[in-house]
Amino acid sequence: ISTGKIEELIINLKESYTIIIVTHNMQQAGRISDRTAFFLNGCIEEESSTDELFFNPKNTKTEEYISGKFG
Numbered sequence: 001i002s003t004g005k006i007e008e009l010i011i012n013l014k015e016s017y018t019i020i021i022v023t024h025n026m027q028q029a030g031r032i033s034d035r036t037a038f039f040l041n042g043c044i045e046e047e048s049s050t051d052e053l054f055f056n057p058k059n060t061k062t063e064e065y066i067s068g069k070f071g
Helices: 002-013 026-032 050-055 060-066
Strands: 035-040 043-049
Touching: 002 026, 026 050, 035 050, 035 060, 043 050, 043 060, 050 060
Parallel strands: none
Antiparallel strands: 035 043
16 A cells, blocks of 8 residues: 555656656556666666657666566
């Protein structure tokens, strides 16, 4: 319940503010973000709209992480 309330607050606040969330919870990132970056070993591997990154990743490592092949 508390996670849902926090996500609802973030969704409301992002209309007026820029919010950066760092998470390992891919499902949460998909629910609350407009844009997503995938980092590997401290470097950005891929950054795009959340839908593009989750459903049509350009980088092989991004695709492997999202599909659960590592991480």
